[in-house]
Amino acid sequence: MLKWAVELGLFDLEYMPRTAIKGQALADFLLEFDFAVNDKALVMLRRPHTEEVLEELPHPWWILHVDGAVNNGGAGACIVLVSLEDHHLMSAIHFKFYATNNDAEYEALINGLKIALEMGVRNLIMKSDSELVVNQVNGGFQARGPRTELYLRCTQRLIVKFKEVRLECVPREKNSNADALEKMG
Structure with missing residues (x-):
């Protein structure tokens, strides 16, 4: 254990525990299902030789x-x-x-x-x-x-x-x- 401490001490690493995993999981879940756009979902599409076009897609x-x-x-x-x-x-x-x-x-x-x-x-x-x-x-x-x-x-x-x-x-x-x-x- 001491050998690892000496070897890793050269790199100035600091251990920081993750304390809010449950809260982060809920936040990630809500972000994944963010349909807060008014009535329609908008997607940016790139078509060859054209400018960016906004295309409306129906909600799932x-x-x-x-x-x-x-x-x-x-x-x-x-x-x-x-x-x-x-x-x-x-x-x-x-x-x-x-x-x-x-x-x-x-x-x-x-x-x-x-x-x-x-x-x-x-x-x-x-x-x-x-x-x-x-x-x-x-x-x-x-x-x-x-x-x-x-x-x-x-x-x-x-x-x-x-x-x-x-x-x-x-x-x-x-x-x-x-x-x-x-x-x-």
Whole structure:
């Protein structure tokens, strides 16, 4: 050990530990998904024998998997936001309030929409295994009850903030990532 200290001492090296790896990882993640440009992404292209040209590209489509459930341990929800590059941003939530199964599904959807807005997502495909919630949001079913109407209005207020949104009902087997995390929440 002493031999290494003598040899490396000639180069005036100083050891400095990295203390903020977690914070740096989050900052790198947010920079990687920076879609803060107003409505369109701009890319600089160089073409042979021409000047630089700005070309507008459409925003990529992100996929949001949501699931909520109630069991003996309480209520929970799961959100999995998937980028075009197949990066998964996962969140599991445990509710400290009484909720029905449909309430948990709406909470998952609302929180997923909020996360997508924070990430700067403009085009979103939402996938849920709750046929009732999907049909209520898409306008096929009527919302009954004051609590359900509040959830529906809140969801609709968030949806209009996106450029394009699609909500699809998927079988539970195709929503397995969200389903597994929801049980943790």
